[in-house]
Amino acid sequence: MSAAAPLRPRKAQIDRTATALFRAQGFAATSMRELATALGLEAGSLYSHIKSKEEILHRVCFGLADSFFAGFAAATHETAPVAEQLRQAIVAHVRVLTHDSAASAVFLHEWRHLSEPARREFLALRDRYEGAFRELIARGVAAGELHTPDPAFAALTLLASLNWLPNWYRPEGKLTPDEIAHRLAEQLLSGLWPHRGSTGPA
Amino acid sequence: MSAAAPLRPRKAQIDRTATALFRAQGFAATSMRELATALGLEAGSLYSHIKSKEEILHRVCFGLADSFFAGFAAATHETAPVAEQLRQAIVAHVRVLTHDSAASAVFLHEWRHLSEPARREFLALRDRYEGAFRELIARGVAAGELHTPDPAFAALTLLASLNWLPNWYRPEGKLTPDEIAHRLAEQLLSGLWPHRGSTGPA
DNA sequence: CCTACCGATCGGTAGG
DNA sequence: CCTACCGATCGGTAGG
Numbered sequence: 001m002s003a004a005a006p007l008r009p010r011k012a013q014i015d016r017t018a019t020a021l022f023r024a025q026g027f028a029a030t031s032m033r034e035l036a037t038a039l040g041l042e043a044g045s046l047y048s049h050i051k052s053k054e055e056i057l058h059r060v061c062f063g064l065a066d067s068f069f070a071g072f073a074a075a076t077h078e079t080a081p082v083a084e085q086l087r088q089a090i091v092a093h094v095r096v097l098t099h100d101s102a103a104s105a106v107f108l109h110e111w112r113h114l115s116e117p118a119r120r121e122f123l124a125l126r127d128r129y130e131g132a133f134r135e136l137i138a139r140g141v142a143a144g145e146l147h148t149p150d151p152a153f154a155a156l157t158l159l160a161s162l163n164w165l166p167n168w169y170r171p172e173g174k175l176t177p178d179e180i181a182h183r184l185a186e187q188l189l190s191g192l193w194p195h196r197g198s199t200g201p202a
Numbered sequence: 203m204s205a206a207a208p209l210r211p212r213k214a215q216i217d218r219t220a221t222a223l224f225r226a227q228g229f230a231a232t233s234m235r236e237l238a239t240a241l242g243l244e245a246g247s248l249y250s251h252i253k254s255k256e257e258i259l260h261r262v263c264f265g266l267a268d269s270f271f272a273g274f275a276a277a278t279h280e281t282a283p284v285a286e287q288l289r290q291a292i293v294a295h296v297r298v299l300t301h302d303s304a305a306s307a308v309f310l311h312e313w314r315h316l317s318e319p320a321r322r323e324f325l326a327l328r329d330r331y332e333g334a335f336r337e338l339i340a341r342g343v344a345a346g347e348l349h350t351p352d353p354a355f356a357a358l359t360l361l362a363s364l365n366w367l368p369n370w371y372r373p374e375g376k377l378t379p380d381e382i383a384h385r386l387a388e389q390l391l392s393g394l395w396p397h398r399g400s401t402g403p404a
Numbered sequence: 405c406c407t408a409c410c411g412a413t414c415g416g417t418a419g420g
Numbered sequence: 421c422c423t424a425c426c427g428a429t430c431g432g433t434a435g436g
Contacts, residue, residue: 029230029315032431045405047432086394109311113231137394147396148389156370157363157389164362187350187359191393192339193285194349234415247421249416406436413430420422 004063011049014039018056023105027057027113057110058118064107065125067096072132082140087185089136093162094181101166108163130155158188206265213251216241220258225307229259229315259312260320266309267327269298274334284342289387291338295364296383303368310365332357360390 007015017038021030032053036043050056071092076085097104111122134155140146148154162184175183209217219240223232234255238245252258273294278287299306313324336357342348350356364386377385 024314026228026230026314028228031429033429042406043431044407044409044433048405051432053431083395112228140394144396146394147392148394150385153385154389154394156366157386158394160366161359161362164358164365168358183352183355184359187356187393189394190349191389191395192288192342192348192350192356192360192391193393194346233413235413244422245415246417246423246425250421253416255415408434410433411430414428415426417426418424 004059004066007059008049014046014049015056015059019060019102019106022057022060022110023102027053027106027110054113054115054118057106057113060103060106061111061114061122062118062125064096064100064103065122065129067100068093068129069125071096072129076132076136081145082136082143083145083189086133086136086140086146087182087189089133090158090162090185090188091178091181093159094165094184095177097162097165098169098171098177098180101169101171104163105166108166130159133159161188206261206268210251216248216251217258217261221262221304221308224259224262224312225304229255229308229312256315256317256320259308259315262305262308263313263316263324264320264327266298266302266305267324267331269302270295270331271327273298274331278334278338283347284338284345285347285391288335288338288342288348289384289391291335292360292364292387292390293380293383295361296367296386297379299364299367300371300373300379300382303371303373307368310368332361335361363390 006012014035018030018035021035021038032046033043036046039046072089075088075092080088111119111126114122134152137146137148137154137158138151141148141151165180165184169180208214216237220232220237223237223240234248235245238248241248274291277290277294282290313321313328316324336354339348339350339356339360340353343350343353367382367386371382
């Protein structure tokens with residue numbers, strides 16, 4: 001959760017290029033020689049900047065986790081109505097997903113290639129993040145602002161909808177990230193039945 | 203979309219075992235030697251049953267596509283109200299996901315390791331399936347049975363929620379597949395706002 | 405950052 | 421279905 005020290009430029013460039021390759025081909029199917037070629041150098045030279053292939057994956061996965069937690073914390077101020085906090089948490093989550101959709105895709109799909117204990121630590125962080133959404137929804141239900149028979153189920157479904165975004169989001173598309181976020185929030189909060197308006201419960 | 207000929211038992215066993223490994227470790231990170239060991243034979247022996255590693259992936263991905271299309275077709279009879287057709291399509295989709303969640307996970311995540319032209323054909327099938335949901339939702343909106351500003355967006359979000367299921371579904375869990383399906387349908391149709399009841403629009 | 409290389413492992417095949 | 425093996429490629433290192 002603490003901010004990581006800034007990376008040296010070359011190291012940051014390696015991470016960025018590797019992230020794009022990991023996203024497109026998967027971690028296991030991406031070779032260090034491919035990565036080196038994409039960076040214009042020889043395979044062996046990578047190891048004067050990094051220790052291992054997995055180190056890159058580790059940094060990407062845990063860096064994104066930091067971003068998601070930071071966004072959630074900033075979005076949920078206890079003074080606002082819970083439903084509004086949830087809406088802001090959705091916006092924050094979507095901002096992270098759209099701001100670095102390649103890293104998000106790696107975060108979402110490639111974490112399983114982390115070896116222990118990093119893999120376990122990663123899953124614990126993910127569970128904690130899901131738990132934060134679950135508790136927010138549960139508080140909304142308790143306050144009568146939200147309705148669902150199962151906040152845990154609702155949290156999973158909500159995050160699933162959001163996390164599909166890196167699969168289709170294109171920065172050059174006609175909707176801005178915040179427009180996408182508000183539309184997602186709208187649909188998840190209001191459902192698909194015809195309803196009485198879009199700004200809150202009746 | 204046509205039903206595939208039944209596989210010889212050994213071939214079906216190879217597919218099942220490979221599917222479990224592909225799901226757990228990913229296609230690229232699973233070796234044919236691992237697969238052979240899991241089946242109690244030597245690596246070379248696999249090739250008297252199959253032609254290549256990718257052939258297995260191909261069969262799994264396209265077989266699941268067949269199942270999804272068949273379920274959708276059976277669920278959507280023009281005589282029912284569109285909202286009810288959508289609900290049944292959700293149930294059918296969830297049945298496929300839960301009936302073979304390992305194959306579903308491979309279908310959802312490993313298709314990118316198909317080489318051309320199979321990869322392109324697979325994506326065309328997936329697009330067609332998404333399109334069927336999109337058109338169903340659009341018909342519901344036209345009939346006044348559903349509401350959304352963007353049926354394509356709604357279809358993507360709906361399928362994303364459903365497709366997260368293989369990540370957490372456990373056959374030994376307390377909810378049956380049909381209970382899960384109805385709960386998902388309920389949440390996606392009604393949203394999280396407090397509402398007037400769960401069986402349809404007011 | 406490169407050259408040269410390590411041992412290990414990969415998907416797949418020949419021949420039986 | 422096994423034995424024995426192919427060429428290719430893998431992540432990573434030594435030494436400069």
